[in-house]
Amino acid sequence: MSNNRVSRRQFLGYTLTGVGGFMAAGMLMPMVRFAVDPILQQHEGGDYVLTDQAVADITEEPVRVDFTFEQTDAWYKSEVTNSAWVYKEGDKLIALSPVCKHLGCTVNWAGSPEHPTQFFCPCHAGRYEKNGQNIAGTPPLGPLDEYQVKEQDGFVAIGAVRDNTLV
């Protein structure tokens, strides 16, 4: 009977392991959450966001279309507005990401007067063709990303971002 008694030393040992375990869990849990969060966010972004841009007004000339969605950063919810360059190729809608593939500035269609049929990045003069193909000799090393895009009740709806499929 007395063999099963917990000695003072054992008791201390158990409690300390317990406390240590708690502390470890306390430190690990937030880390796990941080690691997992980006994956969750991507999932949320997977849905289409309806914009107020009528598909009928889209031509072959890229226009900027803004779309707003709610983003949750850990405990903080905020509205994020992103934009896409949208144009028609025949009947097909195309939406390109404005994020420069060099260091992430925002590119503009016809942003440079000398190159009215290209995307232009004001930061280091990066340039892209209309389909997003980066122009050799300018800093970007890859083509602009593409958004999934569809028509919803006559309006443009923007989906997830993916690698460029046009070039």
Add this chain to the structure above:
Amino acid sequence: MHFIGKEIDQYLNQQDYIDTVVVPLLQIDLSETGMKSSAGASEYLQNLTALLEKQFKGRILLLPPISYGKTADRQRIADELTKEVEHTKFKHVFYLTTDSEWRTLDSLKNVLWLPAIPIEDMDQSFKNSVMEDQLRQVLPLFTKEWSHHS
């Protein structure tokens, strides 16, 4: 780039490209009568600088707002900041503020002073368009500075 660990890694690798530092200067007023407009100005300034960062992410490093009280010695702040930036590789420094007192100080170059617009009660899309408008006033000042000395 934002002043956060991950983006500083990128900054350190690309210092030749990210040659501009942007410093928001923010006055904090905690008096009961001044708090509301001070907070509004803070919101406006941080909104604007966030938009600016998004536009020029690959060329600017946006610092967190340098905050100080009403009676702060702005000359001293200016001197400290100048000294801090002096030995870096940044070629251009911009200060953005809604605090008009900075206009009387001429030791700082490139102080962009903008009157704060209360944006807290605007709905999202109106706010976006107002802030875009504000941004459009600031952008050319950057591109002009860059094209002059690059």
